[in-house]
Amino acid sequence: MAEVFARLSSRAIALGLGTLLLVAACSTGGTTGNQGASSTDVTVWTAWGGDELKAFRDVLKPFTDKTGIKVHITTNRDSTNQIANGIAAGTDLPDVAPGPTDPTQVKSWVSKGALKPIETALGSDQFKSYIDNTYPALTTPPSGQSDNPYIGVINGKHYFLMVKTQVKGLFWYNKKVFTGTAPKTFDELLALNPSQYGGAKNIFCAGFESGAASGWPASDQIDNIIMRQSGDQIYTNWIQGKVKFTDPAIKLGYQTFLKEVSGSTVFGGSNTALSTNFAKAGDPLFNSPPGCLFLEQATFIANFFHQNKGVTAGTDFDFFAHPSMGKTEFDGNVNGFYDQFSMYNDTPAARQLLQYLATKDAQQIWANAGGTLGAIKTLTYNDPIYKRAAEIANGAKNLLVTAGDFMPSDMQKAFWQSLLNVTRDPGSLDSQLKHLDQVQAAAYTTS
């Protein structure tokens, strides 16, 4: 019995081993990366999904139609980690993907040759017009410096291609409710009496919940305060860990922020602000009676108003810019952020893709789709909201990045959560700030 069994198995083994080897040979040859096809295919990783992804595909359609290059898009919210692992292990990297936000990583990846210069991708002519046409704050380091890792400029070379922009710190209101003039200063804003406007309950609505990233809307609010209260130098140094959280300037920022989320100023009290998802935070603007007068949020919120409440930009709702904190020299500081792509593999197809994305035609498709500003200054926007936002971006003296996004990730987490904690317990401010100093001391070191 065992003999039969064994004889049977021997044949089966031969078959199995043979096929397995054959298969191994086939699979390794077939699908590892796309090295041979690099003038006809390009792999793109992006964090975009849903409507953003749809808009991106619309942008790419003319490109693929014209050049026949196949663009393989993967939505990957973990791309920085994966690319870091890939660099360390020597595996294939995607051709085009977002660059890292951490300044140390930007420098490190540039020195390892993982990031390829945009100058190379675009060629000198197109690169020059890219620089001329894009918002200067996105491409040019402050004068006298050759580096700005936040916008991907290292040793005078650019490693980020800017494609989209958002403006933050805008105050959105229901046109049928708030019929007054936009307050020019923060104090004027706080002095408003909501019940005068349609019986509104509170001045502000807020929603800080965002799953694993909860707290980022709060970070936007405090960033806009600090940059106008204490100026861009202190703001930028603070992002780099050179200004402590217990510094009077930052503490003042927190205290001012707390005025925006106190029980009397924010709709539903602090628990509601903490529990409400940012996308729904503005819905009470359109209730009757209105829950609040204003929501502070970036340009992209206009889409959510439309989706949730069916209201139209310009007719039903509008925004005004962040009021001054009283220091006119800092009023030109505007908070924005951008979407960008970096090139990791210098292939003909990747170059062509980036060249296309840098054109006005490509970015105009994004502008037409709505929900965002492009990075090029001269795009036309049908939507009155985005037209005005573009003017703000254009007129900004400094378009400053969002602090939390550019801090080391452990610092970012502690920072965001400190905002949630002080919203919940305003009395804990001092201990929170002290704690943040501790985190800061450890986060910016390399051990």
Added chain:
Amino acid sequence: MSAEQVTTRRESAVGAGVSTLDRLGYRLQRLPLHLVIIIFCAIWLVPTVGMIINSFRGVSDMGNSGWWTTLFPPHGFTLESYQQVLAIEGVTPSILYSVLITIPATVIQLAIATMGAYAFAWMNFPGRNLFFIVIVGLMVVPIQMTLIPVLQFFQLIHLNGTIMAVWLAHSGYGLPFEVFLLRNYLGGLPREIFESAEVDGAGHSVRFLRIAVPMTIPAIASLTIFVFLGIWNDLLVALTFLGTSPYRPFTVVITGLVTSLGGGWQFLTAAAVLQMALPLAVFIFLQRYFVRGITSGSVKG
């Protein structure tokens, strides 16, 4: 844990010739039992049922009212979320890739784990306990710490970006728990069976293949469910080891459903329902192996 031909418990408890009143009394006695079970089932079911119902509602409905409001008119049912999910580019092939990743990986690791567990359970060798502690203890190592060395290894053997890399990676990560569980089960099998087989002239391979494996079916069946599940729902291993390959499983494609800000999260309810359908089906299918008597007839006393 001996294996025997069995009768169901219910039959032995309610024999023939019992009066109606007795049966009623018996049923009433069991009322608390049923009550407790129903309460548990409710707690475990209600949240999931809520999500399933929500997957059939419109986006704004979901945000504005609780799912129980659909029980009364207007019901507001719509297939909007499912349409969104199925409209994602590349979603149908991704389901196939998920299957192609999951089944071979499951088969590979269960086969290797059973062999290894048999060795740990029934063979004595120096270092046996040490190896065992190390292999099982590795369950606790966070997977992120292993990514770079494993990537380097696959790079060495030119497997990065292939589906085989994903199979091997899943196998490597899953083995510790499987060896752990199977060793426990295999070790509990009665020595007499193996001894009598040895006396009859059966070598280790026969004892393993014709005695140990059939008797371990309930454990293997329950393991299969969880191994299948773990691989099916995995995102990180697939993303890391498939790298730039365009053949992506369902879990990866689904992340494209929601914007980077989280907009469109309502569609995730439909995606979640679709994603849990297959593992659930596997579970229901494997239920038949959770019956007493599967290991019947092979032992005397």
Added chain:
Amino acid sequence: MDQIITAAVAVVAVPLVLLGYIVLGERVIEALPDRLQVAIRPYFWALPAIGFATIFMIYPLVRTVIISFRNSEDSDWIGFANYKYFFTFPDTLTSLRNSLLWLIFYTSISVILGLVIAILLDRVRYESLAKIAIFLPVPISAVAASIIWKFMFDYQAPGTPQTGTLNALIGTIGHEPVAWLINSTTNNAALIFVGIWTVTGFCMVIISASLKAISTEVLEAARMDGANEFQIVRLVVTPLLWPTITVVGTTMIINALKTFDIVYVMTNGAYDTDVIATQMFSQLQHSHYGRAAAVGVVLFIAIVPLLVVNIRRFQQQEEQR
């Protein structure tokens, strides 16, 4: 298409190859002198498992230990600095405390519930259906589970209609809505409950498989002796299930220590709900590989005593059979 062929062949070829490995290998081994046989055979059988473990786990573990003593740029040895950080930094201490809570409550409750439910369900006719109900949360990914429980825990301002099931329920008895995930008194418990909810089905299934292997003769004998149902469960069933309970319990302990997804997706550790794994993740994201490595090593050392207990029990098992 070639992917499908590859997969199909793998599914067939791998068991065949292993089969061949066993059968052929045994034939070779049986040809050897007895003493050599006994020495070599175990390694032969365990080789695939040990091989995989070495590549995927052991080598990375060794590497992890080494990294834990270096700085994050991997350029210098810094001794125990990373470990010191872990045990003295307030954030990590909070995460340690919370992980301890998870360890105690998540483990004990899910194992006990799994056991109780397995035993109860064994006694009813609709066992299969009820099992499906309890098992249902298991195949749900953490992201989906967090969506479900977001619906359950949802909070709206007092005075407005509640969309969250729990707040709607307590609203019917006139209670104000509770911000379950924000309130310090409820948030850890809420997260741990979600954890228990997702994993009880797992415990139940594994324990049930072992429960089915208990012969009714043993139970009948106990009933003949006059034992009531409670006594049977306590004195007959549970001791027989003890090995499986230990395995499930150990796995749950490891799960508790590794819990990441639920906490990450629902709160990311905000409001003092942080656990070890979420702490580690934020370190890793900033390339603090050394600190993350130190955490990994501490976890590994922490469960070794647990595994020694398991080994002892296996040895008992061997003596008894």
